[in-house]
Amino acid sequence: MANTDLNAAKKAKNDEFYTQYSDIQKEVNAYLEFDPDTFRDKTVLLPCDDPEWSKFTRFFAENFERLGLRKLVSTSYAVESKKFRAPYLPTLFETDAPQFDEAKTRVKGKIFVLDHDTNGSGRIDLDDLQWKYLDGDGDFRSDEVKRLRDETDIIVTNPPFSLFREFLAWIMEADKKFLVIGNMNTINTKDVFPLVVSGKLWTGNGFTNGNAYFQVADGTKTSYADGVYDSTTNLVKFRNCCWYTNLEHGRRHQPLQLMSMSDNIRYSRHREIRDVGYRHYDNYDAIEVPYSDAIPSDYDGVMGVPVTFLDKFCPEQFEIVGITKTWFGAATKVYPEQVQIDANGVRKSVTKLNDGAVLKIDEPPKGSTWYEVGGERFIQTYPRILIRRRKTP
Numbered sequence: 561m562a563n564t565d566l567n568a569a570k571k572a573k574n575d576e577f578y579t580q581y582s583d584i585q586k587e588v589n590a591y592l593e594f595d596p597d598t599f600r601d602k603t604v605l606l607p608c609d610d611p612e613w614s615k616f617t618r619f620f621a622e623n624f625e626r627l628g629l630r631k632l633v634s635t636s637y638a639v640e641s642k643k644f645r646a647p648y649l650p651t652l653f654e655t656d657a658p659q660f661d662e663a664k665t666r667v668k669g670k671i672f673v674l675d676h677d678t679n680g681s682g683r684i685d686l687d688d689l690q691w692k693y694l695d696g697d698g699d700f701r702s703d704e705v706k707r708l709r710d711e712t713d714i715i716v717t718n719p720p721f722s723l724f725r726e727f728l729a730w731i732m733e734a735d736k737k738f739l740v741i742g743n744m745n746t747i748n749t750k751d752v753f754p755l756v757v758s759g760k761l762w763t764g765n766g767f768t769n770g771n772a773y774f775q776v777a778d779g780t781k782t783s784y785a786d787g788v789y790d791s792t793t794n795l796v797k798f799r800n801c802c803w804y805t806n807l808e809h810g811r812r813h814q815p816l817q818l819m820s821m822s823d824n825i826r827y828s829r830h831r832e833i834r835d836v837g838y839r840h841y842d843n844y845d846a847i848e849v850p851y852s853d854a855i856p857s858d859y860d861g862v863m864g865v866p867v868t869f870l871d872k873f874c875p876e877q878f879e880i881v882g883i884t885k886t887w888f889g890a891a892t893k894v895y896p897e898q899v900q901i902d903a904n905g906v907r908k909s910v911t912k913l914n915d916g917a918v919l920k921i922d923e924p925p926k927g928s929t930w931y932e933v934g935g936e937r938f939i940q941t942y943p944r945i946l947i948r949r950r951k952t953p
């Protein structure tokens with residue numbers, strides 16, 4: 561099965577893919593290992609959920625007592641409001657309930673609440689979930705769902721990826737604890753990166769090997785590229801997906817095991833570093849470190865590292881000081897218009913060299929894009945996070 565990223569789904573505005581129970585369980589357990597009381601006595605809201613499909617409601621309801629929850633609230637989005645609609649038939653769970661309403665089932669969202677033992681079983685679990693139709697369609701931006709947000713302690717979900725930034729702003733404006741799934745590429749953006757720098761958001765424990773598999777609804781399979789959807793498991797695979805959170809977990813405090821600069825130059829497994837060393841950017845006061853495992857343990861200056869470093873970021877080991885994006889404003893120079901020469905030798909006037917870290921080169925690279933400005937040659941790196949090591953006291 562081939563890999564892809566979430567951008568295709570985001571472009572197509574297809575938000576209908578569903579998180580697996582085992583991924584939710586593994587992630588939540590990582591927080592409990594760090595602090596068994598993470599969810600104790602808390603109200604948890606699961607917005608943008610869909611208990612007919614979603615495993616979030618199931619997981620939190622089944623583990624209500626183990627987590628020590630005070631209250632669980634989950635809301636679903638009306639089928640008529642969804643951009644991608646699978647063939648819709650209300651479930652027996654809905655049609656068998658006395659509150660089932662044919663006029664509402666397609667156009668209203670639903671709210672599910674769990675906070676006490678309703679059936680006298682002696683425990684609070686999935687069978688005690690109460691539900692009703694919302695007044696509106698369950699849009700997280702509605703006043704109705706905003707009120708639920710304001711009353712909650714922790715927001716947990718896999719939100720619509722096409723609205724991810726808006727969803728994050730919705731959490732931030734209410735200043736809530738959260739655990740949500742998103743696209744790793746979002747972290748480069750003007751809205752999200754400042755939250756990382758100020759320590760208001762970090763990546764969670766993560767999916768196994770960084771690969772996330774989601775279940776899709778029957779009618780939406782065809783919207784995925786060939787090879788992404790696996791018919792035997794009914795799963796789609798996304799590679800650049802992660803959990804974002806402001807809840808503490810243990811992995812975040814495990815420092816990376818790194819070699820000194822001189823040992824890297826001697827022994828690094830990366831040919832860009834071994835016997836070559838670290839290059840200084842032409843337009844940032846930092847050195848280029850193209851792999852997180854090649855970060856030198858003893859360098860005191862600023863280093864540009866891949867965005868995927870954030871998944872390994874330990875705040876006691878490093879400080880995040882910036883990003884090589886124009887909007888961040890850390891560049892030390894601005895290039896005049898450049899000539900871009902692509903892999904086929906096609907030349908074009910551009911200004912894009914300013915949006916990233918730049919390395920000066922002696923010879924044009926074979927098979928990749930480079931730039932010429934004022935008789936000098938340059939290449940641009942992928943976006944880099946700028947970090948500095950924290951000195952041990």
Ligand SMILES: C[S@@+](CC[C@H](N)C(=O)[O-])C[C@H]1O[C@@H](n2cnc3c(N)ncnc32)[C@H](O)[C@@H]1O
Nearest residue numbers: 575577578579608609614637699700718719720
């Ligand atoms: C990626 S799916 C995840 C569903 C579920 N949370 C899970 O992980 O299994 C996102 C869900 O959000 C719903 N959605 C889309 N736009 C929404 C909005 N404005 N408000 C609330 N839910 C929305 C989609 O219909 C979809 O069911």
